[in-house]
Amino acid sequence: MRVALFVTCVNDLMFPATGRAVVRVLERLGHTVEFPAAQGCCGQMHANSGYRAEALPLVRGFVETFAGYDAVVAPSGSCVAMVRESYPRLAAGDPDLAAAVDEVAPRVYELSELLVDVLGVTDVGASFPHRVTYHPTCHGLRMLRLGDRPLRLLRAVRGLDLVDLPGAEECCGFGGTFAVKNADVSAAMLADKCAAIRETGAGYVAAADNSCLAHIGGGLSRGARSGAGAPVRAVHYAEILAGLAPVDPEAER
Amino acid sequence: MTGGEPAARRGGVAEAAVATGPGGGHRGGTGNIVAPLPFPVAARRELGDAQLRANLRRATHTIRDKRLRVVGEVPDWPQLRAAGAAIKNDVLARLPELLEQFEAAATAAGATVHWARDAAEACALVTDLVRGTGSTEVVKVKSMATQEIGLNEALAEAGIAAVETDLAELIVQLADDTPSHILVPAIHYNRRQIREIFARRMPGVDLGTLTDEPAALAEAARRHLRAKFLSAKVAVSGANFAIAETGTLVVVESEGNGRMCLTLPETLISVVGVEKLLPTFRDLEVFLQLLPRSSTGERMNPYTSMWTGVTPGDGPTTLHIVLVDNGRTTTLADPVGRQALRCIRCSACLNVCPVYERVGGRAYGSVYPGPIGAILSPQLTGPEAGANRSLPYASTLCGACFDACPVRIDIPQVLVHLRQRGVDARRGRPSAERAAMRTMSWVMRDRRRYAAALRAARRGSAPLRWLTGGRGVRRLPWPLSAWTASRDAPLPAAQTFRDWWAAREGTRAAGGRRDAG
Numbered sequence: 001m002r003v004a005l006f007v008t009c010v011n012d013l014m015f016p017a018t019g020r021a022v023v024r025v026l027e028r029l030g031h032t033v034e035f036p037a038a039q040g041c042c043g044q045m046h047a048n049s050g051y052r053a054e055a056l057p058l059v060r061g062f063v064e065t066f067a068g069y070d071a072v073v074a075p076s077g078s079c080v081a082m083v084r085e086s087y088p089r090l091a092a093g094d095p096d097l098a099a100a101v102d103e104v105a106p107r108v109y110e111l112s113e114l115l116v117d118v119l120g121v122t123d124v125g126a127s128f129p130h131r132v133t134y135h136p137t138c139h140g141l142r143m144l145r146l147g148d149r150p151l152r153l154l155r156a157v158r159g160l161d162l163v164d165l166p167g168a169e170e171c172c173g174f175g176g177t178f179a180v181k182n183a184d185v186s187a188a189m190l191a192d193k194c195a196a197i198r199e200t201g202a203g204y205v206a207a208a209d210n211s212c213l214a215h216i217g218g219g220l221s222r223g224a225r226s227g228a229g230a231p232v233r234a235v236h237y238a239e240i241l242a243g244l245a246p247v248d249p250e251a252e253r
Numbered sequence: 254m255t256g257g258e259p260a261a262r263r264g265g266v267a268e269a270a271v272a273t274g275p276g277g278g279h280r281g282g283t284g285n286i287v288a289p290l291p292f293p294v295a296a297r298r299e300l301g302d303a304q305l306r307a308n309l310r311r312a313t314h315t316i317r318d319k320r321l322r323v324v325g326e327v328p329d330w331p332q333l334r335a336a337g338a339a340i341k342n343d344v345l346a347r348l349p350e351l352l353e354q355f356e357a358a359a360t361a362a363g364a365t366v367h368w369a370r371d372a373a374e375a376c377a378l379v380t381d382l383v384r385g386t387g388s389t390e391v392v393k394v395k396s397m398a399t400q401e402i403g404l405n406e407a408l409a410e411a412g413i414a415a416v417e418t419d420l421a422e423l424i425v426q427l428a429d430d431t432p433s434h435i436l437v438p439a440i441h442y443n444r445r446q447i448r449e450i451f452a453r454r455m456p457g458v459d460l461g462t463l464t465d466e467p468a469a470l471a472e473a474a475r476r477h478l479r480a481k482f483l484s485a486k487v488a489v490s491g492a493n494f495a496i497a498e499t500g501t502l503v504v505v506e507s508e509g510n511g512r513m514c515l516t517l518p519e520t521l522i523s524v525v526g527v528e529k530l531l532p533t534f535r536d537l538e539v540f541l542q543l544l545p546r547s548s549t550g551e552r553m554n555p556y557t558s559m560w561t562g563v564t565p566g567d568g569p570t571t572l573h574i575v576l577v578d579n580g581r582t583t584t585l586a587d588p589v590g591r592q593a594l595r596c597i598r599c600s601a602c603l604n605v606c607p608v609y610e611r612v613g614g615r616a617y618g619s620v621y622p623g624p625i626g627a628i629l630s631p632q633l634t635g636p637e638a639g640a641n642r643s644l645p646y647a648s649t650l651c652g653a654c655f656d657a658c659p660v661r662i663d664i665p666q667v668l669v670h671l672r673q674r675g676v677d678a679r680r681g682r683p684s685a686e687r688a689a690m691r692t693m694s695w696v697m698r699d700r701r702r703y704a705a706a707l708r709a710a711r712r713g714s715a716p717l718r719w720l721t722g723g724r725g726v727r728r729l730p731w732p733l734s735a736w737t738a739s740r741d742a743p744l745p746a747a748q749t750f751r752d753w754w755a756a757r758e759g760t761r762a763a764g765g766r767r768d769a770g
Contacts, residue, residue: 012749015743015746016748019750020753050677052677054693057698058697061697139650142651171649176649178648178649182292185647188300214742221724
């Protein structure tokens with residue numbers, strides 16, 4: 001199977017370990033991963049902020065770059081949701097682009113969809129003997145309907161103690177530009193999310209989106225600095241599956 | 254027929270709206286649907302009230318859980334939602350025709366139908382009608398339409414006292430406050446605060462028996478209102494549904510105060526938004542399942558009142574129906590935005606909204622708060638009214654509202670659409686945000702430019718990485734200071750993914766070990 005990795009722009013620059021993790025998991029399962037170097041950003045921030053004209057060239061770039069692969073995998077629920085749910089809407093006025101989107105978009109998968117649905121794998125042979133809680137990020141939860149796929153993958157990890165997150169399905173308050181445009185409300189939502197995470201006693205909070213995790217992790221580390229509780233490390237679940245999650249002695253209790 | 258020329262008679266509501274188009278010299282809605290302050294500013298004010306947040310959290314979670322329980326027990330809920338959306342879409346597609354059908358049926362049954370283009374016209378109409386009866390007091394059934402047009406204020410100016418008879422609405426009125434929720438206007442108060450409001454503002458209340466027990470508070474309200482019901486000559490209501498086929502109006506409620514208002518006074522004036530129509534009586538089958546479960550989390554609400562014109566010897570002898578546009582035909586002209594007119598005011602979207610839960614209804618500055626308010630208020634008024642342009646940004650696009658909506662309004666889609674309309678309307682004006690978006694789009698659409706930008710970002714951040722030991726940054730300059738005010742910021746990694754990949758490919762080409770780590 002020809003699998004292309006869409007690493008996403010945020011991961012490329014800020015969280016390359018997540019991209020490396022996807023490559024390692026898939027290669028360990030015997031698949032060949034390609035990284036089309038022409039890839040850039042999916043345009044989610046532009047489109048969701050109302051900049052359709054600025055998003056459209058990125059939509060075109062995406063469908064050109066990823067045409068012809070059996071599957072495209074991305075370690076981000078919201079970027080995949082952007083491609084699958086919003087691209088058809090954005091491309092609606094342009095028949096050629098709409099046709100290209102129809103061709104490519106259905107084969108773009110979030111990592112847990114590719115593993116569980118397409119490859120039929122839940123045990124990727126990982127080990128992570130730590131207590132972990134999982135935050136289902138909104139676009140993965142309600143646009144992609146990832147359901148328990150990431151949880152099934154995590155439950156199969158040796159030694160991993162998966163604990164429920166109270167109010168798990170509530171948004172963390174990131175929301176892209178919302179975090180800056182409505183910073184006070186965002187911070188209030190973040191404070192509640194961080195409190196719920198600390199309440200679990202987990203050393204790690206995992207999720208499928210590094211942008212939400214940057215927000216949550218930033219709140220957790222700020223809280224720990226100001227004495228609001230023990231440090232909890234935010235980590236993409238792909239890094240746990242790959243054995244690449246940083247083990248933080250401070251996050252062990 | 255009195256009042257403004259009926260839109261339907263001018264060649265059709267929908268056609269009239271299409272002719273003017275959104276933003277093109279339209280007649281925007283007016284009244285209590287204009288945010289006086291930008292949402293972030295109003296939200297900051299509300300966030301400072303810890304008691305408010307505790308009250309809201311408790312109340313929204315209680316209703317949320319109840320709704321989930323009763324919705325979960327309906328096996329065909331998805332089909333019911335689809336049917337609700339389809340019936341409302343049909344109404345919106347045939348609005349002119351159905352409005353005329355409703356007017357004819359209601360008139361034939363003995364009602365007088367009036368048409369109002371905006372809040373001012375509607376208020377003037379109702380005020381004149383009440384004046385005509387000689388009454389200086391009216392009892393009111395809880396109604397969003399009359400809140401929207403600011404009827405109580407207009408009546409007060411004319412020397413007419415409007416008495417709210419819904420318990421929560423009465424609390425808000427006694428407190429001289431504004432409603433903060435569509436269904437539970439006093440959701441921001443707890444029972445101790447309500448007792449204080451009653452003790453201070455309710456005439457003749459018995460302080461000896463007034464505790465903060467819900468039963469004691471309800472009893473005090475009941476005694477206070479009973480006298481009003483028995484003496485009132487005029488009642489004002491809204492309607493949850495208006496049946497085009499029969500000219501019937503429907504009010505769905507829990508307390509029985511509505512039933513009192515709708516049956517005891519001689520004159521009843523019902524103020525109804527034009528989108529409240531349903532084509533046939535049978536359509537109630539769908540909506541009387543969707544509405545109670547979505548709003549109060551009950552299988553069925555205790556009181557459902559229906560009235561068709563007047564019936565000699567039974568109930569009011571005079572019925573006036575005021576059909577209100579107030580920006581609805583303008584909203585109808587937008588193919589994406591018009592789905593907001595499917596709303597049946599259940600407030601399920603408020604109860605599940607993480608933003609509403611933190612700030613409450615008053616942050617939205619409109620009688621329509623929460624997710625539905627964020628798409629309805631700016632469409633009804635046009636985006637230039639007050640600070641309504643800020644409302645479509647009052648969301649993380651988390652999608653909980655769409656999942657909860659009984660008529661499947663894709664609120665996140667409409668929010669993004671309204672943001673886009675705002676951006677497009679302001680093209681040609683200088684904007685730092687647009688400049689940034691354009692630059693990013695230009696950089697990211699070309700692999701060389703993009704790779705160079707990634708390298709620059711990585712190198713530029715190297716000193717910070719060194720200074721912080723890669724642990725995140727505590728303080729960044731504006732505009733990123735909004736981020737670091739409450740959370741540490743991550744830094745670009747020492748090596749981008751694409752550089753790692755290129756290095757690995759180089760090694761592998763040279764016969765290196767195959768290793769992803």
